[in-house]
Each structure stands twice: as C-alpha cells, then as structure tokens.
Amino acid sequence: MTRQFPPLAFSGSPLDRAEALRRDDAEIVRLMQSPEARRIVLKNGEPLISPDGRLVRLDMADPAFEMQGEPVFLGLQDELPLFAADCAAEGEPFDDNRFSDPRAAAMRLELAETAIFAQARSLLLWRARHRYCSACGEATRQAAGGQKRICDPCNSEHFPRTDPVVIMLATDGDRCLLGRQAAWPPRMWSALAGFMEIGETIEEACARELHEEAGVRIDTGAVRYVASQPWPFPSSLMIGLIAPAIQTELTIDEAELETARWFTRDEARAMLAGEHPDVDVPPKIAIARRLLEVWSQSAS
Secondary structure: OOOOOOOOOOOOOOOEOOHHHHOOHHHHHHHHHOOOOEEEEEEOOEEEEOOOOOEOEEEOOOOOOOEEEEEEEEEEEOOEEEEEEEEOOOOOOOOOOEEOOHHHHHHHOOHHHHHHHHHHHHHHHHHHHOOEOOOOOOEOEEEHHHOEEEEOOOOEEEOOOOEEEEEEEEEEOOEEEEEEOOOOOOOEOEOEEEEOOOOOOHHHHHHHHHHHHHOOEEOHHHOEEEEEEEEOOOOEEEEEEEEEEEEOOOOOOOOOOOEEEEEEHHHHHHHHOOOOOOOEOOOOOOHHHHHHHHHHHOOO
C-alpha cells in the first residue's frame, strides 16, 4: 500500500478567494468597512502569531498595529472577509503574541494558517515591489482587492506573478543525489533546484538544472511529478520531481554548489530519522524533504 503523506506547509488554504467579489471595487470597500471583517498583521514580512499557533486577527478599525498602505483582500473564511496589511515598524506585540521569522512561523502555525500567511506575504511583497508601471514608469493604484494594479496614464494592468521552480531528486537505482551550497549551515544537504526559464517544459528545466549544476543527465520521459508547494520567499511555486539518471558522473558547478554526492536509500532514511552521522536535511515544511520521504519509502 502506498503511504499517504500529510499536506505540505503553505498549502491547503481554507479561504474562498471570492473572485466575483474582487471585480467590484465598491464591494471590496464595503467588505473592508464591515464590522465582521478581520485583518492579519505582517511587519517586514513577519506574521503576528498567537501562542496557540494561529495568525492574530484584528478588527479592521482596531488601532493596534496601524496599517501601512491599503489592506489586501485575501478572501472569505467561513463567509467572513479576511484582509492582510503591513503594519508600522514600531508596532509591539501584546498578550504573548509575537512576530515570527517567516520560516519559523511555518513550523509554528497550523497547516491552514500557513497557507493564509503564504498568500498574504507574497501578495504584500509583490505590491511593495511593483508600485510603478513597468510600461511607462508612472505610479500604479491598487484594484481587485490587491490582486491587480492599474496604471491610469497608460491603461496598463499588472498582476501578481508566481515564479515556477523545479526541485528534483535525481536517482540512480538505490542512490539519490543531494547537494549543498556554501552559505548553508554545516551538515545541511538538499535536493537540487532552479528557476524555470522562458520556453522550457518542466522536464526540460529539470534536465537542464541537473546537468548545469552537477553534470548529471536524466531520462526526461521518466521524470516523475511528486507534488507542488507555494513558497512565499517571495513568491514561487516549487514543482517537486524525481528524475532517473542515465549519466551519473558528477561535474560540480562551483558557482552554484559547494559540492554534491550520491547517497544510498539507507542513508536517506537515516537522514530523515536524524541519525545520519554527517548530514542533515531540510525541515518538514520543505518539499525537498518530501521528495526524500517519498523516494526512501519506495521499493528498492
């Protein structure tokens, strides 16, 4: 029987994104002014979290953590409107609530809350980086509850983007390939990954990245899709793959990797159990770990 794995962090959002409501700017204003509306709070991309692992929700009119800029509409939760907003940097936590490093937050929050946080963080960061029109350089304005920016001088419309990233575990029978970057903590190894380029299929990007970084060639027809994961750092979609290798000799691109090597399935299982003498792997929030879990549980 195939083992069932739990959903990944940043997935499984409970929100109705309410696209029909977003089309009406007047309706968004009405929702924002509703006494039932709530907002979650971020400061420099860090969410305000309660001790019970939930995002703190404030009334829209609550003077705590004064909003910087317009709030963005995330959707409806249990038919009630939920927004997100940046807050002033001088805001201080209260009642044991704390701002949390984004990756640490993903490990503390309930699963559904991680998905809401990921949506809010990516949307607010996109807005902060796209205040001006890329066509004419004029200032843009928010529309569709934050899912669109409009340039009135040239009538351009701008939408949030998600950058697709292939992350892949190359395999050679009972071995898998892991690499590490020099900037990572000692002992940390992970699956290889890279951004997709224009005009590539997922399989082509997988093959290119593995060959560029490690010299490995794969059978693109045998690439296996495992799962995908939103990754709000700042806004990527991780596409998790397992890729059988047909050329296994390693040639490391030292501009990308410090090193890479092949590990056995037993070694991978020891890494996941925290029992490998030399290697740690990413935490449970990361899809890289899921690839190792899936492969290490498969038949030898």
